[in-house]
Amino acid sequence: MKKILFVVMMGLFATALLWADDYSGWDVIRPLLLDGEGSEFVRPITGLQADEFTGASEFEAVQAAANWVSENYSYVLDEGEVWTSSDQMYARLTGDCEDWAILLCSLLRFHTDGGIPAKRVWVAINLVQEPGVGVYAAHAWVGYRLERGGMAHIEPANGVFYRGQPKGMLEFNDQTVKGGGQFLAGKPRGSGEGKK
Numbered sequence: 001m002k003k004i005l006f007v008v009m010m011g012l013f014a015t016a017l018l019w020a021d022d023y024s025g026w027d028v029i030r031p032l033l034l035d036g037e038g039s040e041f042v043r044p045i046t047g048l049q050a051d052e053f054t055g056a057s058e059f060e061a062v063q064a065a066a067n068w069v070s071e072n073y074s075y076v077l078d079e080g081e082v083w084t085s086s087d088q089m090y091a092r093l094t095g096d097c098e099d100w101a102i103l104l105c106s107l108l109r110f111h112t113d114g115g116i117p118a119k120r121v122w123v124a125i126n127l128v129q130e131p132g133v134g135v136y137a138a139h140a141w142v143g144y145r146l147e148r149g150g151m152a153h154i155e156p157a158n159g160v161f162y163r164g165q166p167k168g169m170l171e172f173n174d175q176t177v178k179g180g181g182q183f184l185a186g187k188p189r190g191s192g193e194g195k196k
Contacts, residue, residue: 022082022083022084022088023040023041023082023083023084023085024080024081024082025080025081025082026081026183029081029083030183030184033170033172033177033180033183033184034177034184035177036176036177037172037173037174037175037176037177038123038172038173038174038176038177039174039175040085041083041084041085041086041102041123041172041174042086042102042105042106042109042123042172042173042174043085043086043087043106043110043174044087044106044110044111045086045087045090045106045107045110045111046087048090048107048110048111049111050110050111050114050115051111051112051113051114052065052107052111052112053065053068053107053111053112053113054112054113055113057147058112058113058116058146058147059146059147061112061113062108062112062116062144062154063159063161064112065104065107065108065111065112066104066142066154066156066159066161067159068107069100069103069104069107069156069159070156070157070158070159071159072093073093073100073156073157073158074093074094074095075094075095075096075097075100075157076094076095076096077096078096083098083099083102084099084102085102086102086103086105086106086107087106089102089103090103090106097139097140097141097156097157098123098125098138098140100140100156100157101123101124101125101140101141101142101156102123102140103156104142104154104156105121105122105123105142105173106174108121108142108144109121109173109174116144118173118174118175118176119145120144120145120146120147121142121143121144121145121173122142122143122168122171122172122173122176122178123140123141123142123143123168123171123172123173124140124141124142124143124153124165124166124167124168124170124171125138125139125140125168125169125170125171125183126138126139126166126167126168126169126170127139127169127182138183140168141153141154141155141156141168142154142156143165143168143171144161144165145165150163151163151164151165152164152165153165153166167179169181169182169183170183170184
């Protein structure tokens, strides 16, 4: 009986550790970004090398990381608004768009050809609007300034690079936070917070 209880307790402890870096609700998330950097979310992943994703060029290495994310992508809708740190996302590989964008940004910052500079890669979040409908969701992707110039945004779900960079209302990585709009000023419409 003691062995069974011990195994159950260890399982609960391991589960608690796996979910330890979930930040739930804008009242928790907002102050973490208002300090001017997003290192609670975008951070190095323990056990991954600085050159985990490589290629003949930086772009090929970025493609390798984006392809790895899209091949492992498993979308799970949040109950409310929950953000997960990159190392926890790597451990469990389930989440919604900002969780996957945070993971991809971290892979590019810390684990692709020694790391892409912060000024060239970030998580971007904006509200999705449809004419006649208005705001109905928020969406996240990764902004990437190519080494030789030009901009792209990368959709973590499919690893596709889109030329140009739609501006995120909120853009952040481990070193900076830019913009914010409704995301940092108050509860964003379409953010999923409060949805059941």
